[in-house]
Amino acid sequence: MTAYERVLAARANGRPTGQAYIEQIFTDFIELKGDRRFGDDPAVLAGLAFLNQTPVTVIALEKGRDLEEKVRRNFGSANPEGYRKALRQMKLAEKFNRPVICFVDTSGAYCGLGAEERGQGQAIAENLMEMMALNTPILSVLIGEGGSGGALALSVADEVWMMENAVYSVISPEGCASILWKDSTRAAEAAQFLRLTAQDLLEFGVIEQVISEENGNFSAVCAHLKEKMAETLVFLSSLDNNERLDRRYARFRRMGGGAV
């Protein structure tokens, strides 16, 4: 598969969204809403659930399934209140010693008037800073599109994994092509240059694992993912708090792109 075919697969209609993973992997999911400041952003789906017998906090950037739901959820493009809602849930997780599991699938943070008025940049910035020091394990899984800062705002984690056909990039291939060649139809070429596939990012050390989507239906893929999650959370929870935070800091600290 070419890089752009992966991009198209990541965006494909009918690709499982966060809800589907939540249904397959966890039990007793209880949704919790609102950022306690402005409102509730349906682009972020958050709540409590059990992973086997362990209580966890689950947060997903959720695109929605049918058209009506997609519109309601703004196609997974969160407003500032969405990121603040996520942070509120993370703070609760920290208080009650629950691991945080994020499912990321967004073309990017929403670029609208209200989003700017309510501080889109500030909301993302605060998540990056707070997640860097959040005193509980965080695991992020990119399941579809990982669009720039809007995806990063839920991906400052102890480990970041990607589904085989997920992509993660600083800019969309269309945006990149229109800047480079003033021609967004050359997105396929741009996708190649951006190195945004799971395999590329694994080689770069930007992610820890690629989750295979081959050889099996969705429930088999999720069963495999669930097993890995449980294992990893046991390990992350066994670490001393400071050690885990140092490890998280070092994880991002070494990402230098050769600039030293």
Added chain:
Amino acid sequence: MLNGLFKKPKIKLEEYKLPPIDGRPTVPDNTCTVCPACRRLVVTVDLEESLYICPACSHYLRVPARQRMEQTVDKGTFSELFANITSQNPLTFPQYAQRLEKAKRDSGEEESVICGTGQIGGLSCALFAMDPRFLMGSMGAATGEKITCLFEYAAEHNLPVVGCILSGGARMQEGIFSLMQMAKVSGAVKRHSDKGLLYVALLADPTTGGVTASFAMQADIILAEPGALIGFAGPRVIEQTIRKKLPPGFQRAEFLVEKGFVDRIVPRAEQRSLFAKLLLFHKR
């Protein structure tokens, strides 16, 4: 001897033609700067003295990083750090090597940010300033690395940080590596902050994208220059998304003050004394 003096010249005036010029008339590089607001030519040396404010129309021109440092610190106190960290081309991205070379030539800098220590009003601090001539201050891996190193240095030496920010955001040509700088710098800012140390940011035109969504909005005190464009998404992207024209003044510094995201607008002439006061307030 004087005979010829009152004679008509033998050569007709039309023959005194100036040598042909290629294109428009020019002046040597960097001698003069055109004010983007009033289109008048200003001598660059004069601009440096006027804090890069156009003497004709008072427009705020973008200040190169090194001049910004000079405007900010007490004379002769700036000492540069991490100057040897420079951008690579981790994705071997097309045209990037040439663009980097040009940015270095245009700015005379090795990267889009310069870092160091200095004194303001006699008080020591760590500083960084971003350069508009270096790919509009965009954040590549080296930019992130330098700023991270500076916050770590400041945390280690118990120094406050003063950041003069100007950036179009993450640098596309370094792909995921530039995106990761947002998280990396945020971690260093957080560790510096958790030691009880002050971070003051001054946002200049433009401050957008991944820089707004990280260290520009993480300061304890956020100042901005009058009229500076500050936002997450660029105005054109928003207009394309909502298919409407943006209202006047949208995403300008004054708008951010009104919405509660910037503490104060500070004219250039008052910036240094305000920094000095803020450092004094937080002296430990």
